[in-house]
Amino acid sequence: MGPTDGIQRGAKVQYLGGPIKIPVGDGILGRVFNVVGQPIDEAGDVSATDHWPMFRDPPPLTEQSTKVEILETGIKVIDLLEPYVKGGKVRFVWWLLGLVKPF
Numbered sequence: 001m002g003p004t005d006g007i008q009r010g011a012k013v014q015y016l017g018g019p020i021k022i023p024v025g026d027g028i029l030g031r032v033f034n035v036v037g038q039p040i041d042e043a044g045d046v047s048a049t050d051h052w053p054m055f056r057d058p059p060p061l062t063e064q065s066t067k068v069e070i071l072e073t074g075i076k077v078i079d080l081l082e083p084y085v086k087g088g089k090v091r092f093v094w095w096l097l098g099l100v101k102p103f
Helices: 076-081
Strands: 021-024 050-053
Touching: none
Parallel strands: none
Antiparallel strands: 021 050
């Protein structure tokens, strides 16, 4: 994926053989990527064990957990004052910044 300047209806395109794929595996832990899976942290090449399509089918309902789990953001203040439930909707705590009064 690159710049889309000048693209219009009827333009010739090139098929690259499949959907956008992103690297997965232990080799990508701690790395920073852009939206299409390219490293942007200047730490060299990616040693990914596999590449998965960006858009995949969700797991079947029988494999999904119904247990309530807390999402650890890694930001101690947020984890302490307003913990989030995994899979739930997340709203940023603007009142911590003093921008909005708390509810």
